[in-house]
Amino acid sequence: MTAPAESILEVRDLVKHFPLTQGIVFKRQIGAIKAVDGVSFDLHRGETLGLVGESGCGKSTLAKLLMALERPTSGSVRVNGRDITQAKGGELKRMRRNIQMVMQDPYTSLNPRMTVGDIVGEPFEIHSDVVPKGGRRRKVQELLEVVGLNPDHINRYPHQFSGGQRQRIGIARGLALQPEIIICDEPVSALDVSIQAQVMNLLERLQNEFNLAYIFIAHDLSVVRHISDRVAVMYLGKIVELGRDREIYERPTHPYTQALLSAVPVPNPEGREQRQRIILQGDPPSPANPPSGCHFRTRCWKAQDICAQQEPLLEIRQGSDHPSACHFAEAKDVVNAP
Amino acid sequence: MTEVLSEHVGSGSAGGALLEVEDLHVEFRTRAGVAKAVNGVTYSVDAGRTLAVLGESGSGKSVTAQTIMGILDMPPGRITGGEIRFRGVDLLKLPEDQRRKIRGEGISMVFQDALSALNPVFPVGWQIAEMFRMHRGTSRSDARKKAVELMDRVRIPAAKERVNDFPHQFSGGMRQRIMIAMAIALDPEVLIADEPTTALDVTVQAQIMGLLAELQRDSNMGLILITHDLGVVADVADEIAVMYGGRIVEKAPVHDLYRNPAHPYSKGLLESIPRVDLKGQELYAIKGMPPNLLEMPTGCAFHPRCPYRRDNCVTDVPPLYTISGTRGSACHYWREVIDDGSR
Amino acid sequence: MSEPTAMQDLLKAEGPAAVPGLGRPDRARSLWRDTWDILRHRKIFWVSLVMLVAFLLMAAFPTLFTHKNPEYATLAKSMEGPSADAWFGYDLQGRDVFARTIYGARTSIIVGVLATLLTVLLGGVAGVLAAYYSRWLDSVLSRVGEMFLGVPYVLGAIIILGTVAPAQSSPDKVTIMAVVIVVLAVLGWPILMRIARSAVIQAKHQDYVQAARALGAGPGRIIFRHILPNSLAPILVYSTITIGSYIGAEATLSLLGIGLRAPVISWGIAIADHTSYIRTGAHALFFPAAFLSLCVLTFVMLGEAVRDALDPKLR
Numbered sequence: 001m002t003a004p005a006e007s008i009l010e011v012r013d014l015v016k017h018f019p020l021t022q023g024i025v026f027k028r029q030i031g032a033i034k035a036v037d038g039v040s041f042d043l044h045r046g047e048t049l050g051l052v053g054e055s056g057c058g059k060s061t062l063a064k065l066l067m068a069l070e071r072p073t074s075g076s077v078r079v080n081g082r083d084i085t086q087a088k089g090g091e092l093k094r095m096r097r098n099i100q101m102v103m104q105d106p107y108t109s110l111n112p113r114m115t116v117g118d119i120v121g122e123p124f125e126i127h128s129d130v131v132p133k134g135g136r137r138r139k140v141q142e143l144l145e146v147v148g149l150n151p152d153h154i155n156r157y158p159h160q161f162s163g164g165q166r167q168r169i170g171i172a173r174g175l176a177l178q179p180e181i182i183i184c185d186e187p188v189s190a191l192d193v194s195i196q197a198q199v200m201n202l203l204e205r206l207q208n209e210f211n212l213a214y215i216f217i218a219h220d221l222s223v224v225r226h227i228s229d230r231v232a233v234m235y236l237g238k239i240v241e242l243g244r245d246r247e248i249y250e251r252p253t254h255p256y257t258q259a260l261l262s263a264v265p266v267p268n269p270e271g272r273e274q275r276q277r278i279i280l281q282g283d284p285p286s287p288a289n290p291p292s293g294c295h296f297r298t299r300c301w302k303a304q305d306i307c308a309q310q311e312p313l314l315e316i317r318q319g320s321d322h323p324s325a326c327h328f329a330e331a332k333d334v335v336n337a338p
Numbered sequence: 339m340t341e342v343l344s345e346h347v348g349s350g351s352a353g354g355a356l357l358e359v360e361d362l363h364v365e366f367r368t369r370a371g372v373a374k375a376v377n378g379v380t381y382s383v384d385a386g387r388t389l390a391v392l393g394e395s396g397s398g399k400s401v402t403a404q405t406i407m408g409i410l411d412m413p414p415g416r417i418t419g420g421e422i423r424f425r426g427v428d429l430l431k432l433p434e435d436q437r438r439k440i441r442g443e444g445i446s447m448v449f450q451d452a453l454s455a456l457n458p459v460f461p462v463g464w465q466i467a468e469m470f471r472m473h474r475g476t477s478r479s480d481a482r483k484k485a486v487e488l489m490d491r492v493r494i495p496a497a498k499e500r501v502n503d504f505p506h507q508f509s510g511g512m513r514q515r516i517m518i519a520m521a522i523a524l525d526p527e528v529l530i531a532d533e534p535t536t537a538l539d540v541t542v543q544a545q546i547m548g549l550l551a552e553l554q555r556d557s558n559m560g561l562i563l564i565t566h567d568l569g570v571v572a573d574v575a576d577e578i579a580v581m582y583g584g585r586i587v588e589k590a591p592v593h594d595l596y597r598n599p600a601h602p603y604s605k606g607l608l609e610s611i612p613r614v615d616l617k618g619q620e621l622y623a624i625k626g627m628p629p630n631l632l633e634m635p636t637g638c639a640f641h642p643r644c645p646y647r648r649d650n651c652v653t654d655v656p657p658l659y660t661i662s663g664t665r666g667s668a669c670h671y672w673r674e675v676i677d678d679g680s681r
Numbered sequence: 682m683s684e685p686t687a688m689q690d691l692l693k694a695e696g697p698a699a700v701p702g703l704g705r706p707d708r709a710r711s712l713w714r715d716t717w718d719i720l721r722h723r724k725i726f727w728v729s730l731v732m733l734v735a736f737l738l739m740a741a742f743p744t745l746f747t748h749k750n751p752e753y754a755t756l757a758k759s760m761e762g763p764s765a766d767a768w769f770g771y772d773l774q775g776r777d778v779f780a781r782t783i784y785g786a787r788t789s790i791i792v793g794v795l796a797t798l799l800t801v802l803l804g805g806v807a808g809v810l811a812a813y814y815s816r817w818l819d820s821v822l823s824r825v826g827e828m829f830l831g832v833p834y835v836l837g838a839i840i841i842l843g844t845v846a847p848a849q850s851s852p853d854k855v856t857i858m859a860v861v862i863v864v865l866a867v868l869g870w871p872i873l874m875r876i877a878r879s880a881v882i883q884a885k886h887q888d889y890v891q892a893a894r895a896l897g898a899g900p901g902r903i904i905f906r907h908i909l910p911n912s913l914a915p916i917l918v919y920s921t922i923t924i925g926s927y928i929g930a931e932a933t934l935s936l937l938g939i940g941l942r943a944p945v946i947s948w949g950i951a952i953a954d955h956t957s958y959i960r961t962g963a964h965a966l967f968f969p970a971a972f973l974s975l976c977v978l979t980f981v982m983l984g985e986a987v988r989d990a991l992d993p994k995l996r
């Protein structure tokens with residue numbers, strides 16, 4: 001599947017700093033957690049952009065910014081050309097129809113005091129002009145059927161369903177307003193292994209059926225590769241590498257991407273004794289106090305003086321075919337090569 | 339260790355494996371009924387070997403481990419049958435004070451959630467030192483020295499300076515290292531690691547798995563690795579026991595299982611892994627969902643989800659058929675499964 | 682549906698019978714229903730419920746229990762002990778203690794319930810606003826609440842009641858009850874505010890609230906549909922227990938002579954009137970005091986039972 005060129009989401013220089021404050025009544029800012037620190041990318045119609053990175057890299061904050069659940073410190077998020085970060089009131093509400101989300105934890109993302117019918121039907125109550133009142137129940141049942149649930153279970157409560165079924169309910173809610181973009185924040189990582197594939201298949205089927213564009217956030221790299229057309233790798237609030245799935249997985253150029261890919265255990269014991277691993281030392285630095293220059297330099301085996309002085313931009317460099325934020329970008333197949 | 343048990347067994351091991359679990363049954367009495375969490379589990383691990391116990395939530399893999407350690411909450415838990423033999427001695431028949439000695443010195447455990455497994459109000463060094471003071475009566479200053487040594491051994495940078503820090507001052511990976519330090523403090527012969535890296539990022543996971551492998555090599559421990567991650571298993575295991583619905587459904591040397599699974603459940607799990615050459619295609623998915631422990635399906639617990647199901651699967655519980663040597667499958671039609679091969 | 686057969690397979694496999702933890706598959710079960718199922722099996726719940734019904738009947742229909750007039754005094758029988766004629770004996774002014782104890786239930790329960798309702802209203806609204814809008818409003822409300830909490834209960838009550846209704850004055854029944862209710866609520870709301878605030882803060886950060894915001898839900902819908910239903914439990918539990926403690930507090934104030942007073946009939950007044958006669962006529966003191974304790978106990982037990990049933994950890 002080749003991605004059509006039309007962008008429906010344009011993110012430019014997005015920054016979110018959470019202030020660190022001191023004091024009880026009079027709060028004084030003593031610093032900031034740089035959760036998202038200058039992120040730009042495009043999302044095309046019907047495409048899936050995978051977003052990978054370790055905990056604390058800012059991917060969940062990025063999801064909240066795209067959903068306008070948080071206001072960015074600066075930068076813009078244009079949905080079909082209009083900036084959602086500046087939208088307010090009725091305009092914001094209208095724009096929300098076009099961009100919805102599926103959350104990670106199926107146990108906390110559904111209100112336990114509401115029936116499935118109320119949960120999936122809530123979008124229609126909030127946007128009351130989408131479906132006339134009389135047709136809502138029918139519409140909710142249709143949605144349940146689309147995600148593979150029994151439409152007769154409309155009066156049940158979330159705790160009567162298993163994790164996988166709850167995730168389907170969450171997906172039905174996200175689909176209700178017929179958005180063009182769905183942000184999937186770790187949609188399968190809380191599920192049992194045998195259930196993950198079911199939900200992945202459902203997401204792919206819905207994408208084809210409704211021409212949805214996904215931003216698929218996950219830490220499981222094989223899952224991301226399976227569903228994504230393009231992949232962005234995040235480290236400490238920045239995208240360090242961005243490319244088509246083959247480019248990222250077979251010709252990664254950023255050392256962090258290479259380390260990440262080589263750290264993933266391969267579900268095949270053949271030749272495991274010979275496998276070479278790049279094992280990073282230490283933990284990621286705190287986003288409240290990131291290293292100067294390249295954020296990754298403190299754990300990088302290629303680091304030189306320039307890495308501390310000059311921040312590498314995300315751009316196509318010599319010897320690679322896709323943007324990478326490393327001064328010494330160099331393609332290397334870490335998964336298949338010895 | 340041997341001095342603890344010498345009164346029960348003449349000298350060291352009695353011929354069998356280091357740790358053997360045989361036909362273990364554990365159930366939980368809840369308001370809603372009796373949940374049969376473990377239904378006749380048999381496995382064993384030898385010194386220097388790694389047994390991976392693979393299963394989803396509710397498969398009974400963690401309950402089995404807790405029973406081995408003697409830390410199962412009873413009630414609601416109840417052991418209704420079976421033996422757990424450590425060096426030939428049935429732990430379930432030992433009085434509590436002797437079991438306590440074996441815990442830590444003979445068998446110890448690393449948990450998934452290091453933050454809640456460590457006591458937040460004591461410095462980590464103190465908690466490691468406590469192991470020596472409790473079990474060995476080591477003096478305060480010696481125990482502290484040993485704590486620093488251990489922290490060095492699990493590669494905590496600047497161990498000397500950090501020995502007085504509290505658990506929350508460490509990152510997730512470092513906390514897991516501290517847990518490991520506590521677990522290996524008394525040179526146990528068997529280490530049980532219950533999802534030791536599930537809560538960690540992949541790069542940190544690689545560090546911790548590397549550390550575990552190294553410690554095992556150095557001290558020739560038997561390692562029981564409990565996990566749901568097929569990748570981790572492929573990396574470190576010697577043998578695999580796949581659990582489903584409180585039973586072992588397949589037992590095999592690691593290469594055999596990945597090359598050619600003999601149970602439809604293991605086969606399904608392997609096939610549902612996304613693969614590069616099948617991108618864009620629908621993933622193979624095991625249909626349905628894991629069984630409800632309160633209402634186990636009759637016969638083979640996997641039959642409602644099984645593509646190989648025949649009538650007798652609904653009525654007859656399959657025993658663990660021996661395929662060859664140490665290999666076994668609890669499927670009436672294991673021959674067919676093997677013949678179909680992996681995708 | 683692009684692949685009807687696969688879908689039917691799924692529906693079959695994930696059908697109602699396969700849902701975990703479900704005995705009777707086809708009944709919709711809300712969390713409140715589950716709570717009731719747990720309560721049903723608790724002895725403490727039934728004991729407190731039976732006692733509650735008894736006290737409520739006393740309060741609503743005292744004539745069911747006694748035909749005597751609680752106001753009717755025969756001075757000749759002053760402090761006469763219990764007998765077949767008067768089960769609990771007579772008080773200082775020769776009034777039937779049993780009748781007065783039964784009639785006293787009404788005042789105590791009305792004061793307890795109304796003061797609690799007012800507390801929930803004040804504290805609940807403050808708590809929800811503080812938690813939902815946080816920032817400066819939270820700081821202001823929390824500090825104001827702490828100021829009220831800093832005043833010792835009895836001292837605060839003495840100061841307010843001493844000013845509004847000094848001991849020498851004799852306000853009418855309704856006025857004095859209203860004053861006592863307001864005093865209890867004004868001094869008690871900060872605790873409820875704290876409980877409501879923490880419950881709301883907890884609910885506010887749940888994913889389903891984020892999901893509702895992402896759908897474009899306004900503050901009204903978020904508060905009333907998502908946050909309140911999920912933070913009611915602790916408020917409910919605390920309120921039930923508060924009714925009990927307010928009944929006790931009312932008696933304390935009456936005992937000090939600044940709370941309710943004649944012509945109101947209440948347990949507290951009865952206790953106050955007879956404290957100096959504990960040696961000569963303990964019955965006049967004992968029975969109202971016993972009823973008071975039982976009534977407080979009833980509400981506390983009920984609150985505990987409900988708390989146990991709502992506690993998710995026991996699920």
